Amino acid sequence: MAEGVFRSIVKDPSSPYYNLIGSVDSCGTGGYHVGDDPDDRTLSTLKDNGITNYKHAARRLRDSDFKEFDYIFAMDNNNHSDVQRWRSRKQVGGKAQVMLFGEFSGTGRKEVVQDPYYIDGDAFKKTYEQCRRFSQNFLATTFPDVPEPTK
Template identity: 40%
Template sequence: MTAPKKSVLFICLGNICRSPISEALFIDLLEKKGERDSWKVDSAAIINMHVGQNPDSRTMKTLQKNGITSYSHKCRQIKTPDFSDFDYIIGMDDENMSDLEGLKPKNCKAKLLMFGDYDTDGSKTYVDDPYYSSDIKAFQDVYDKVSRCCEGLYDSVAM
C-alpha cells in the first residue's frame, strides 16, 4: 500500500514572483532528496490579475541563474477546492495570510502557514515582494530566503 502524497500550495498576491520561486525551489529540493513523486506541489495567486500568464521575467531569470532551468508555470488564482485538496497552503506575508483566512471555507482541511516562519536563519517571518523593485537583486534576495524556507518547511513536515 502506497502512502498518500503530501501536498503544498504556495500563495502570493499575483503568482508571478514569490510563489512560483517557492514552487520551483521546493520541487528542486524534493528532486534532490529523491522524493518528488511523494508530493503534489503548486502555486497560486490571491488575485486574478495574471491568470494564464507566465511568471515575471525576473523570476524566471533568477531561477535560471541559479540552475533551475526546466521550471514552467501558468499563473492561476486560488480556488475553494484548494483548501481541501492540499495539506499545506503557504502564504508569504501578513496580507496573504489574512486573505487566506478570509477565503477559507468552513471545511478547510489545509493548514495555513506563514512561509517565513520556516526560515532557517530565524529572520523576519514574511517574504518581501520583489515586484516593484527596479533591482533584480530583490529577486535573488527572495530566492535566497525562499531556499532557506523550503529547507525549514521540508524538515518540519516531511516526516
Template identity: 35%
Template sequence: MTKILMVCLGNICRSPLAHGILEAKLPGDRFEIDSAGTGDYHIGKLPDHRSIATAKQNDIDISNQRCRQFSVSDFDTYDIIYVMDHSNYENVITLARDADDSAKVKLILEDAGFDENLEVPDPYWGDAKDFDKVYTLLDNACDKIAAKLLE
C-alpha cells in the same frame, strides 16, 4: 502524497520561486507542489521574467508554470498552504470555511523557524538584486521545510 501550495499576491514573483525551489528539494513521488496568487491580475501568464531568470541562475526551471488565482477548492486539494506575507495570509484565511481550512495556512518564513520579519518581501517593483534576495530567503526557508517534511 503530500500536496503543498505556495501563495503570494499575483503568482508571478514569490510563489513561483518558492514553488520551484521546494519542488527541487523534495521527491516528486511523495510531494506535489503548486502555486497561486490571491489576486486575478496575471491568470494564465508566465511568472515574471526576473523570477524565471533568477530561478534559472540557480538551476531551477519555472518557465512551465502558469499563474492562477487561489480558490476555496484549494483547501480541499492541498495539505499545506504557505503564504508569503501577512496580507496574503489574511486574503487566504478570509476564504477558509472552517478551522481545518485555517489550520493549513502558514506564513512560510514562520514555519521555517525564522524569528524576525516573517514576510517575504515582494520584489516586483525592485530590480534583479531584490529577486536574488527573495530567492536566497526562500531557498533557506525551503531547506528547513524540506528537512522537516522528510523527517
C-alpha cells in the same frame, strides 16, 4: 518563484526529499495575472540557480485548494490574512494548514517574502534565497527522519 524552488527540491531524484511531497502549485489571492507566465526576472533568477525546467501559468486560489493540499503557504501577512478570510467567508473546509512561509525562516522569527516585482534586481536574489531556505527548513521540520542534503 517559491513553487519553482520547492519543486526543484522535492522532484529532484538526487534529493533526500524526492517524492515525499505530491502536488506542488502556486496561486495568488487576486486574479490580476491569471494565465500569465512567470516574470522574466524570476525565470532568470531560477536559471542562475540551476532551475531551468520551471513552467507555470498564474492562477487564483480555489476553494478546492483547501481540500487538495496539506499546506498553503502565504508569502506575507496580507496574503496570509486574505487566505484565512477566504476560507472563513466561504466556509471552506479541508485539511490544508494555512501558514506564513517565513515561519520556516530558521532565524527564530517569522519573515515575509517581499514581492520583488517593483524592487531592483537584487530583490529577486533575496527572494530566491528566502524561498530556498524556507523550503529546506520546512522539509527538515516536516520530515525529521530524512537526512539533510549535503551542501
